[in-house]
Amino acid sequence: MDPVTATRDAQTTSKSRSRVVIVGAGFGGLNAAQALAKAPVQITVIDQKNFHTFQPLLYQVATAGLSPGEIAAPIRSILRSHKNIEVLMAEVTGFDLDRRIVETNDAPIPYDYLIVAAGASHAYFGHDDWEPYAPGLKTIEDALEIRRRVLLAFELEERQAAAGGTPVPLNFVVVGGGPTGVELAGTLAEIARHALAHEFRSIDPARTHILLIEGGPRVLPAYAEDLSQSAQDQLNRLGVEVRTSTVVTQIEPGAVYAATTRFPATVILWAAGVAASPLGKKLGAPLDRAGRVLVQPDLSLPGHPEVFVIGDLAALNDEHGKMLPGVAPVAIQQGRFVANLMRKELEASTNAGATSAGAPSCARPLREGGDFDSRPPFHYRNKGSLATIGRAAAIAEFGRIHISGFIAWLAWLFVHILFLIGFRNRLIVFIQWAWSYLTYERGARLITGSTYLPGWKPSPEARTAPLPTNTSAQEIHPSAKQ
Numbered sequence: 114m115d116p117v118t119a120t121r122d123a124q125t126t127s128k129s130r131s132r133v134v135i136v137g138a139g140f141g142g143l144n145a146a147q148a149l150a151k152a153p154v155q156i157t158v159i160d161q162k163n164f165h166t167f168q169p170l171l172y173q174v175a176t177a178g179l180s181p182g183e184i185a186a187p188i189r190s191i192l193r194s195h196k197n198i199e200v201l202m203a204e205v206t207g208f209d210l211d212r213r214i215v216e217t218n219d220a221p222i223p224y225d226y227l228i229v230a231a232g233a234s235h236a237y238f239g240h241d242d243w244e245p246y247a248p249g250l251k252t253i254e255d256a257l258e259i260r261r262r263v264l265l266a267f268e269l270e271e272r273q274a275a276a277g278g279t280p281v282p283l284n285f286v287v288v289g290g291g292p293t294g295v296e297l298a299g300t301l302a303e304i305a306r307h308a309l310a311h312e313f314r315s316i317d318p319a320r321t322h323i324l325l326i327e328g329g330p331r332v333l334p335a336y337a338e339d340l341s342q343s344a345q346d347q348l349n350r351l352g353v354e355v356r357t358s359t360v361v362t363q364i365e366p367g368a369v370y371a372a373t374t375r376f377p378a379t380v381i382l383w384a385a386g387v388a389a390s391p392l393g394k395k396l397g398a399p400l401d402r403a404g405r406v407l408v409q410p411d412l413s414l415p416g417h418p419e420v421f422v423i424g425d426l427a428a429l430n431d432e433h434g435k436m437l438p439g440v441a442p443v444a445i446q447q448g449r450f451v452a453n454l455m456r457k458e459l460e461a462s463t464n465a466g467a468t469s470a471g472a473p474s475c476a477r478p479l480r481e482g483g484d485f486d487s488r489p490p491f492h493y494r495n496k497g498s499l500a501t502i503g504r505a506a507a508i509a510e511f512g513r514i515h516i517s518g519f520i521a522w523l524a525w526l527f528v529h530i531l532f533l534i535g536f537r538n539r540l541i542v543f544i545q546w547a548w549s550y551l552t553y554e555r556g557a558r559l560i561t562g563s564t565y566l567p568g569w570k571p572s573p574e575a576r577t578a579p580l581p582t583n584t585s586a587q588e589i590h591p592s593a594k595q
Contacts, residue, residue, distance in 0.1 A: 131153045131459060134215050134222055136205050136392065137230035138165050138188045139442035141424035143226050148452030149196035150182040152459060156470050159201045159215065163187055164254055167533055169441060170542070172293060174256035176300040177264065177308075177555040181253045183541050186534045205231070207395045210417050219340075226419050226455055229392060229406075230448065233439060234389035237404070237454045242486030243364040246318045247381040248565050250293055259382060263301065264560050266379045266569075267309060267318060272352065272427040274315035274573050282320040286369050286378040289328030291335070295344060297382055298325040299503035302351040323353045324376060326369070326386070333500055333508070335438065340508040343517040361385070367568025370473065378568065383449045389588035390425050396420070410490030412451055418488075423447035429491065437493055441532070450491050497527040504550065521571060 131154045138160040146158050162209065164346070171180040192198045195482040207216040208227075213284050215222040235249025248258050258435045276278040285296045305321035309349035312318075324347065325332070330443045331341040332355060345355050356371075363370035369378050389404035398414050399407045405428035406414070410425060424444035429437050437443050443540075499521065507522035509515070516524070533539045549555060 124268060130307070131225040133226045133228065133455065134159065134224035135228045135230065136160075136215065137232055137296045137424070138162075138200075138231050138442045139168075139230055139444060140449040142228065142230035143191065144242065144448035145186075145423070145447045145452045146198055146231070147195070148196075148449045148450075149395075149455060150192075150198060152227075152456045152461075153293070154197065154455070154459065155532075156195075156198040157190065157201060157224075158198060159203050159205055159217065159222070159239065160188060161202070161204050163189070163200075163255075164264055165191060165204045165534060169529055170533075171250050171253070171256045171265075172296040174380065174557070175250055175259035175297065176304060177260055177558040178300070178544060178546060178549060180557045181257065181410055183438075183538055183545065185253060186538065195550045205392060208397075210397065210420060212412075213419070214267065223420075225418070227421065228448075228451055229396065229420070229426060230424045231390035231392040231426050232442065233387045235383060236386040237383070239458065240364070243383070243430060246366055247288060247364050247369075247383040249383040250297070251387075257266060259297075260557070261560055261562055262380045262566060263304070264558055264567050265564060267313065267316070268560065269566060269569055270379075271313050271316050274334060280316045280490065282322055283318075283379045284322045284377045285380045285382070286324045286326065286376055287382045288326050288364075289383065290329070290332035290355070290357065292333065294327070294382075294384035295332055295348065296499060297350050297384060298323055298355075299348055299501070299506060302348075302353050302467045303503050304555060306352060306556075308555045309558060311551075321560060324378075325353055325355045326371065327355070327357045327360060328374075330358050332357065335586070336500070336508060336510055337515055338557055340510055340515050340517065344500065344502055344508050347502045347508075347517070349557060351503050353505065363381050365568075367570060380566070380569075387425070393422070393426050398422075403428075411454065411488040412491050413488075421449060421451045431493055440498075442496065443493055446493055447491060454488060482529060499528060501525045506555075529571060552560070 118144055122153060129467050132152045133149060133156045135146055135156065135158045138158055142158060146156055147154055152492055167184040170179060170184040174181055174184060189200050192200060203217040203219055205215060205217055209216065213224050215224060234251050237243045243490050248255055249258060250256060258386045285293045285301050302323045306317045309318040335340045337511055348355055359371045361369055361371055364381060367378060367389060369376045370379055393400055393404050393406045396406060396414060401407060406422045406426055408422050408427045408429050412421045414422060424447060425439040432438055451527050497509065499507060501507040505519045507523050509519050509521035509524050509527045530543055533542060
């Protein structure tokens, strides 16, 4: 017997408990751990970070509305009351499914059940060279980098104007008209027209041009058409220019290209696509085009009923044949579903007088196709969708009920404060938002790190440089009519 297997057997025998390993402490992983906390299992949560991030509010950090600590909490703090849960800050490098081992950069970790909830990151559709010029928004680090670039752009323009240069309106380009892109564009417009309105002496931030580019025919395509149109109208009222059916073909420092059209860009933000964690490939299961694992109806891995994949990393259709979206409510429900399934199997194993402690009942024969012979399928209960656009501007879809404007915005505020982890965070965020609503102030306007801004060129002439490979390109300036 190899040492790893011997160690695992010793641990399960001494503790008489199944060992559950959860990879990732996002919404799915945390909810699975908390739902299993009272079960007779030993749980290990592994994450590269020591904190959980409330991703729906990352854009608030990116636009200086909130500080990182107000939307994040230490994983150990969240789980500290559960004595059967240990937290390891480590990088998972692979899996040995036959030996039931999670491989990390430090030591192998054995399991009886495995939940992989490693999430997703932004994708550039084969153009990873665009990332240095157009950061995406998936992590705290991403949000701080976006905040740095946005605030730095105003400072550099003010410094140039104060030195006698000709003030030129700044151009912010957001690529992608999904929820993240709409949130960023709307909030940037508010910052330029309100939060910074009276704080500069040589430039007028209100002249900043915000452009939102969407490759499809409408923004927020996952919502009903009337809500998409309402969202675009609200963006226009905030001063955002929206260009739909416009596919970005090239990004370089200071410019975004759509075919032969050049859009000058002081700051470029990417919100156009996501790709599943590369850990999905290391499970050896079939993947979809986005790198998500094609799971069974019970969220298990084909051929390995003791392994589950949940959240953004899982690809599963609902009862109508539509792919489940990569949003927090789906991950939360999946985490709780898998935990409940495990508890029932462990209870059944205990009641049946299982002779091998720690051996999950999923070791029973499987039906053809890999389904566990008594497991129910996962069903997502869609309680509605919300997207914010700006101050008192949002849309909400609750089945056939469609709401726009201030009421939808209030609903969005309530839901996001409710789901924030920790009473302290909820209280601070509520106070921050109330103060911001009354004063338009954004209290986290700190520039940290480098003062380098890709594409920044002091001379106005540099903004009309010709295309390097296509001199016939048409340049679109903010003043040009659509």
